[in-house]
Amino acid sequence: MAGQPVQKQISYLGPEASFTHLAAAKAFPDSNLLPFATIPECIEAVAEDRVDYAVVPLENALEGSVPLTVDYLFHEAQLYVTAEVLSPIGMHLMVHPDNVEADSYEAIYSHPHALAQCHKFLFYTYKNTPIEQFGSTSGAAKMVSELPERNIAAIANEFAAKKYGLSIVHSEIHDFHFNHTRFFVLSKTNHKLKNPGHEGQIKTTLMISPPNDDRSGVLHQVLSVFAWRQLNLSKIESRPLKTGLGDYFFIVDVLEDETATMMRGAFEELAALGCKVKTLGSYYTYRS
Numbered sequence: 001m002a003g004q005p006v007q008k009q010i011s012y013l014g015p016e017a018s019f020t021h022l023a024a025a026k027a028f029p030d031s032n033l034l035p036f037a038t039i040p041e042c043i044e045a046v047a048e049d050r051v052d053y054a055v056v057p058l059e060n061a062l063e064g065s066v067p068l069t070v071d072y073l074f075h076e077a078q079l080y081v082t083a084e085v086l087s088p089i090g091m092h093l094m095v096h097p098d099n100v101e102a103d104s105y106e107a108i109y110s111h112p113h114a115l116a117q118c119h120k121f122l123f124y125t126y127k128n129t130p131i132e133q134f135g136s137t138s139g140a141a142k143m144v145s146e147l148p149e150r151n152i153a154a155i156a157n158e159f160a161a162k163k164y165g166l167s168i169v170h171s172e173i174h175d176f177h178f179n180h181t182r183f184f185v186l187s188k189t190n191h192k193l194k195n196p197g198h199e200g201q202i203k204t205t206l207m208i209s210p211p212n213d214d215r216s217g218v219l220h221q222v223l224s225v226f227a228w229r230q231l232n233l234s235k236i237e238s239r240p241l242k243t244g245l246g247d248y249f250f251i252v253d254v255l256e257d258e259t260a261t262m263m264r265g266a267f268e269e270l271a272a273l274g275c276k277v278k279t280l281g282s283y284y285t286y287r288s
C-alpha cells in the first residue's frame, strides 16, 4: 500500500517457538518472520535475496560453536553480521497432556545442541530412554503435540510448550546454570543494525586462513598482529579447512570496529604474513 513502510522479511530456524525464533523476534519485533527447516536454508534465503536478514545460532555457552553455521559462513556464503543477539537458554522436558502421568517414555526428541546441553540430566534421569535428534527444539515439541498416541517427550523452551499445548514435566534441565546462545543476524550487505540505547561494545568477526607453508610460530605471529595494537580478542577458535588433516582456519572476534585505524593496520599486516582474511563485519549486541 502506498505510504506504508515495506516490512522486512526475516528467515529463522523453525517452526515457531524455536530459540532462534525468539532471538529473531527480539531483533525484529515488527517484521515478517519466516520459518525454514534448516540453518543452511535460512542462510541461502538471504544469500538469494528471498529475505532481508537471516537469524542463525552461532555459539552456545555450554556446547560451543554451531559448526553448521560457522562452516557455511566460511565455505559457502558471502554474508555479513549486522548484529548479534545474546539470549538466555532454558531447557524443559515436555510431553503431550495425555501422557503427563507416565514415568518413562518411548523416546526423547530434540535438537542435538539442546540434547548435549542436557546430557547429565538425561544420563542420570532417563538412562535407558532412547534419545533422538530432531531439526529444532520447537520441531520436536510440535511432533510430540501431533502424536499423543506415542508416549514421547521433547526438550524445548517454555514458549514451545505453550504454543504446542504441551505439559512441562521437568523444568530447567540444562546441565549448567549459565546457559546462553549467541545468534548472528546476517545480511548480504555490510552494515550495522541500530540498537538504540543498547549499543555497548562493538565487535568484528574475522575468519583467518594462515599461509599453508607449515611455517612454525604462525599462530603466534597472527596473535601478535592484534596484541601489539592492543586490539582485544574475545574469542579465537579453529575449524577444519576441509583441505586435509591438520589444515585449519581461525575465527577471531575483535572488540573493535573494522574501520578503525588499528584494524586497517592489522589487515595489512595479516596480508603481509600471507594470511587470507574474510571479514564478517562489525556489529553490536542485542540482549534478550
Ligand SMILES: O=C(O)C(=O)C[C@]1(C(=O)O)C=C[C@@H](O)C=C1
Binding pocket: 013, 017, 018, 019, 020, 021, 057, 060, 066, 089, 111, 113, 114, 135, 136, 137, 138, 181
Ligand atoms: O532448536 C532450536 O530451538 C534452535 O533455535 C537451535 C539451537 C542451536 O542450534 O543451538 C539454538 C539455541 C539452543 O542452544 C539450542 C538449539
